[in-house]
Amino acid sequence: MKISYNWLKEYAYFYLSPEELADKLTNAGLVVADIKPVEDDYCLEVEVTSNRPDCLGIIGITREVIAAVGGELHIPDTDFETLSAKVTKFIDVTVEDPVLCPHYTARVVRHVTVRPSPEWMQKKLRCIGIRPVNNIVDITNYVMMETGQPIHAFDLDKISDQKIVVRRALDGEMIVVINGVKRALFHDMLVIADSKRPVAIAGVMGGKETEVSDSTRNILLECALFEPGHVRRTSKELGVFTDSSYRFERGTDPGGIELASKRAVKLMKELADGEIVSGVIDIKQREYEKKRIPLRIERLQKILGIEIKRDIASDILKRLQFTIVNEIDNFIDVVVPGFRGDIYREIDLIEEIARIYGYNNIPAKTSICVRGSIKSKYEAVEDCIRQFFIGLGFYEVKTFSIVDVSPLQSVKLWSEQEALDIANPLRQEESRMRTSLLPSLINARRYNVNHGNESIKIFEIARVYLAGNKLPHEKTCLSLLIDADFFTLKGIIESLVLYLGISLKREWIPFSEPKLFRDERAAKIQLDDKTLGYLGEASRELGFKTSFCLSELDMDFLVEKSNFEKRYHPLSPYPPVFRDLAIIVDEEVSWTSIEKCITATHISFLKGVNFFDVYRGKQITAGKKSVAFSLCFQAEDRTLKSEEVETAEWTILDVLHTTLDAELRKL
Amino acid sequence: MFKKTEKVKKDLQEEIRAVTTLTDAEQLKIKYLGRKGIIQDFMKLIPTLPAEQRAAFGQQINALKAEAANFIEDAIGKLSREAIPKVNNEIFDITLPGKLPVTGKKHPLTQTIDDVKEVFARLGFDVVYGPEVELEYYNFEALNIPADHPSRTDFDTFYIKNDILLRSQTSTVQIRVMEKQKPPIRIIAPGKVYRPDTVDARHSFMFHQIEGLLVDEGVSFADLKEVLNQFIKTYFGKDVRMRFRPSFFPFTEPSAEVDISCSLCSGKGCSVCSYSGWVEILGAGMVDPHVFKAVHYDTEKYTGFAFGMGVERITMLKHGISDIRLFYENDIRFLSQF
Numbered sequence A: 001m002k003i004s005y006n007w008l009k010e011y012a013y014f015y016l017s018p019e020e021l022a023d024k025l026t027n028a029g030l031v032v033a034d035i036k037p038v039e040d041d042y043c044l045e046v047e048v049t050s051n052r053p054d055c056l057g058i059i060g061i062t063r064e065v066i067a068a069v070g071g072e073l074h075i076p077d078t079d080f081e082t083l084s085a086k087v088t089k090f091i092d093v094t095v096e097d098p099v100l101c102p103h104y105t106a107r108v109v110r111h112v113t114v115r116p117s118p119e120w121m122q123k124k125l126r127c128i129g130i131r132p133v134n135n136i137v138d139i140t141n142y143v144m145m146e147t148g149q150p151i152h153a154f155d156l157d158k159i160s161d162q163k164i165v166v167r168r169a170l171d172g173e174m175i176v177v178i179n180g181v182k183r184a185l186f187h188d189m190l191v192i193a194d195s196k197r198p199v200a201i202a203g204v205m206g207g208k209e210t211e212v213s214d215s216t217r218n219i220l221l222e223c224a225l226f227e228p229g230h231v232r233r234t235s236k237e238l239g240v241f242t243d244s245s246y247r248f249e250r251g252t253d254p255g256g257i258e259l260a261s262k263r264a265v266k267l268m269k270e271l272a273d274g275e276i277v278s279g280v281i282d283i284k285q286r287e288y289e290k291k292r293i294p295l296r297i298e299r300l301q302k303i304l305g306i307e308i309k310r311d312i313a314s315d316i317l318k319r320l321q322f323t324i325v326n327e328i329d330n331f332i333d334v335v336v337p338g339f340r341g342d343i344y345r346e347i348d349l350i351e352e353i354a355r356i357y358g359y360n361n362i363p364a365k366t367s368i369c370v371r372g373s374i375k376s377k378y379e380a381v382e383d384c385i386r387q388f389f390i391g392l393g394f395y396e397v398k399t400f401s402i403v404d405v406s407p408l409q410s411v412k413l414w415s416e417q418e419a420l421d422i423a424n425p426l427r428q429e430e431s432r433m434r435t436s437l438l439p440s441l442i443n444a445r446r447y448n449v450n451h452g453n454e455s456i457k458i459f460e461i462a463r464v465y466l467a468g469n470k471l472p473h474e475k476t477c478l479s480l481l482i483d484a485d486f487f488t489l490k491g492i493i494e495s496l497v498l499y500l501g502i503s504l505k506r507e508w509i510p511f512s513e514p515k516l517f518r519d520e521r522a523a524k525i526q527l528d529d530k531t532l533g534y535l536g537e538a539s540r541e542l543g544f545k546t547s548f549c550l551s552e553l554d555m556d557f558l559v560e561k562s563n564f565e566k567r568y569h570p571l572s573p574y575p576p577v578f579r580d581l582a583i584i585v586d587e588e589v590s591w592t593s594i595e596k597c598i599t600a601t602h603i604s605f606l607k608g609v610n611f612f613d614v615y616r617g618k619q620i621t622a623g624k625k626s627v628a629f630s631l632c633f634q635a636e637d638r639t640l641k642s643e644e645v646e647t648a649e650w651t652i653l654d655v656l657h658t659t660l661d662a663e664l665r666k667l
Numbered sequence B: 001m002f003k004k005t006e007k008v009k010k011d012l013q014e015e016i017r018a019v020t021t022l023t024d025a026e027q028l029k030i031k032y033l034g035r036k037g038i039i040q041d042f043m044k045l046i047p048t049l050p051a052e053q054r055a056a057f058g059q060q061i062n063a064l065k066a067e068a069a070n071f072i073e074d075a076i077g078k079l080s081r082e083a084i085p086k087v088n089n090e091i092f093d094i095t096l097p098g099k100l101p102v103t104g105k106k107h108p109l110t111q112t113i114d115d116v117k118e119v120f121a122r123l124g125f126d127v128v129y130g131p132e133v134e135l136e137y138y139n140f141e142a143l144n145i146p147a148d149h150p151s152r153t154d155f156d157t158f159y160i161k162n163d164i165l166l167r168s169q170t171s172t173v174q175i176r177v178m179e180k181q182k183p184p185i186r187i188i189a190p191g192k193v194y195r196p197d198t199v200d201a202r203h204s205f206m207f208h209q210i211e212g213l214l215v216d217e218g219v220s221f222a223d224l225k226e227v228l229n230q231f232i233k234t235y236f237g238k239d240v241r242m243r244f245r246p247s248f249f250p251f252t253e254p255s256a257e258v259d260i261s262c263s264l265c266s267g268k269g270c271s272v273c274s275y276s277g278w279v280e281i282l283g284a285g286m287v288d289p290h291v292f293k294a295v296h297y298d299t300e301k302y303t304g305f306a307f308g309m310g311v312e313r314i315t316m317l318k319h320g321i322s323d324i325r326l327f328y329e330n331d332i333r334f335l336s337q338f
């Protein structure tokens, strides 16, 4: 809310510069975001939190200044002389919905002269950014900014049959509001109507037909209380947000109605030569009961952690205009003023005391006991994975979980279910929860290529969102993108799996997802017969000049299977023997089948089979290929004799020949 | 035949002694060990020999081959170590750049989250996570933010369905933890949150928060101040000053916003701190009794505090980053700076 420095000083004496005032307010919880000089005044932009509607008027802010620095509040005088004629002679008011309108008041001012308001009033309004219109409109704005209570002035002569009915709108009923826009109303909205039609949307905006104009002579002044939640709903449904609805939806002070109403008619008498009709229409459901809250000093001390004394606490409460009914021993019995609708519990009083005592006067000290914190397995594995990839030169990226609805974004790697859509997206580009991180990584590569960053290696750990029962399943994925070939990335994944201590069976099964992967160059990775993830060369359709590879792994599964328990295996003192072999097999024979064949020989001292080369060329018959690998032999208990190794070698070649029709390649 | 091999060996040794350049040594290698080299020529002779001599000669050749290879490699090794200064008077320029291995980096936001986790882990806080697609109840009602309440204005939210939304704050995790666990509780919950804000230099529809919660008997506002003081001093530096301002959050009472002295201008005032000397870094407060009631805690017995911070915000402050969008563009030139 914008306030004028000079205007504020009319309600209390204090010697604070605008900057000092801003500092006091900020420390009391009313952040002053900006101070701007305007003419011979200053405009202070105050951020009022939604629980403090009492500070949406200058008097309310003055109360805060007084609480902080002391002093006395000067409320403007509202005594005035009236005509002898009674208000009931000019207007009849019925409140049909007392729940939504618990309090309605109306006063009548006759024979006003509508003209520009005086310069002192225009100046103050200008300072806080309100455009002066005419004396009557300016008075309603002035009083609202002063008291925080919205009021509305109708041209009384335009109210049909001198009747006001506060009622629900009829379906399809229309109103042209002050800014000239025609609005259709719905049945649950509260309106102020005359005998024929709605003349205002209660608490939100007045109607065009009954607004004050230059020819207006008689004024009906409404000052009321509307149910905050209802005003908020109406204003949201219509998309109309006004200074009035802003205040009503936060809750106005029921005790402030009389002051605002009297103040406004008095100003109309003074500034528009009006004559105030005697009396007021005042329809209220009940007297407002002021809340009474006992405060335990012991509790206050326990929550704040300081030895604050009772007299200090009660002094602060009094400065905040709370009434102390009684104080004995460790109790203060407090009555809350009507304008503090936010205070209804002991804890609320404690906050008030802390606030004015000064948060910064509460020392930082702790008696919290020592406690150990154990890293969860997820945390440990995640750290480990990050270190692994950083060590390999990968950069970690972070991309958005909300994506567009393009076919690429709708890949179904993890679930056949449809992706989750946002019901109220801001833009089409961000309207769906992603089901894979890979499209985002591809976009990150595109961004980098476009900015001249060649040859990238990136990874991301984040969730994908898979439709579930009530809430979706949020699966954490580890996704990789590398400017390298299939086997480089495959090797990295193999290495990661070993790094995490996972020695379960792994299988690589041909996989097809043309939106992501190049045909016949993608695999589904099985770990312990369950899907660990996917790996492949990026599809050429993605439109990049150079090829790269992608992989997405189930991080939750990796975490589950990771094993950091390490046991020492004695190192063999006997030297290993390596033998390199090259065999010629049919094109269809896969490495896995060769490897399986070799391990099936169960040679106890065969320690490893390491692939190193595939060769197709002149010396090899078409439809065949040469596969070269190295065998590692080592025994735990002896040095191997060359005959043993030779025999083993022949056994292996023999099995390869009988099972896969493999021939030893002669060099 | 055997004499021939002996001679070859001798010749080679002599030639090697004469060799002074790396190029000459390479030539020598081709001459003796190449596919058309001297030793290979011997191999070709094997089939021409009487059968009984073949095996022995073969062994002889193999031994020669191994020896020759050793001699030549030694020479190459030695020369390549000496080559430049000795031969060409070239200077070994130690100031030439080293060959940098490729290194990766954690995303700056991860670095911040890790740093914060570490500070709080030392204070005994466990790390927990919660769902991002969340029931409305956990995002609002349980946190004392009723429907049709103006405080909801501060929490515009993406919805999936009627009562299912994308959490707009990590405070949801407080409730989920307290529902399952009795005090004492000491947790921090990092994670993504979502708000329908139009993207600009300071706003993003997705960002990260870290929520903290401590509940026990006898926890006070003074404890909150000290815990945050320790965090701020560790994370931002010993000389940084801290300021608590009263504020409003529906789920804490009393509520505070915490500022630190602006490190850019040391509190004198600059554009980063809007000339106030202070920058806001987190929100905090004592857990509101309404929140404890939602999880059936005894509000007389237990008290606690909660705090929440924006990961992007504190990362931007710490490193002087002026545009939040940089975090999600993933330009390697940006990522490599942290």
Ligand SMILES: [Zn+2]
Residues within 6 Å of the ligand: B262, B263, B264, B265, B266, B267, B268, B269, B270, B271, B272, B273, B274, B275, B277, B278
């Ligand atoms: Zn600064």
